[in-house]
Amino acid sequence: MDKKDNKVDDPLTGWSSLGAESDNVYFFGTSNTDRDDTSILSEFGWNFQPAGDRDGGGGFDRIDEDLAGNSSTTTPSIMESTSTASVSATELTAGKITDEPASSNCSDDPPEKSTASGGSSASRPPSDTASKVKKKGQKRIRQPRFAFMTKSEVDHLEDGYRWRKYGQKAVKNSPFPRSYYRCTNTKCTVKKRVERSSEDSSIVITTYEGQHCHHTVGFPRGGLISHDQAAFTSQLTPLAASQFYHPLGVQYPQELVSMSTAAPKSRQILPGETGDQARRLPETSQPGTTQLPTDEGLLGDIVPPGMRSR
DNA sequence: CGACTTTGACCTGCGC
């Protein structure tokens, strides 16, 4: 179906398409010279500042170099993957972030409860139906979203937060299903989608919607974070930093392929796939498995600024 | 028993 493949940028959702046919792909550049990266990241409450803006040097470039050097054996593959993945165009546009305030999602009245598009109304209380009618005509308000691609063998990556899977759907034109997760914090409405690239199964596309209004839960399994550590990582380039965590508080030691304020919108359905049944594909879900084959001892103490406490 | 995953069903949005 090409209905949404050509969708470029939803003015309401701020959602850009990463469809293979779309050139309007807004990924964070992997170059630390791309100043717009910081603009976008700052929109999510993340501050990547050039070395010169920070006291002490340390800097942006140097850290980047160091990290690049540490992962020199894998970095080249990252770039190759970037070019071969669906992200052929890596234009960076700060303005592609949704207009919705990137404020806390914490609320006693989570938006998705009243504006949820899905669900079987037949099995819902009348009040829910009533609210749905009330909401009719209103566009669904989307939370700020942030997508990035990571090279990883595991689908669900450890990010310090606890997630509850609430759905899974087969993705059009992709052999891999898309999983939907919601933060287990009752007042946190952050969601994330996890799927694998149909073009490169080693690439995991993770999309976050909203921002956490709470701290990580025992991340990294009880670890604390110091301001120095946060400051350190906050100086990393998007690429380098992403090897630890992403702007919304996600830790990703895996190789980051690219980051974006958008995520795949739709894809071609596979031959023989129709309806909900076809959209569901068997997946090797890993219940409760969010562990990463990485050195958590090193990465574990890093938490994004503003999300640390404990 | 609580937390979490699985999965069928259903709703909404969008393009035609």
Place this chain on the structure above:
DNA sequence: GCGCAGGTCAAAGTCG
């Protein structure tokens, strides 16, 4: 209006 695809719900099942 129709059909498709994305997204979500919630009952049932699983696990520790």
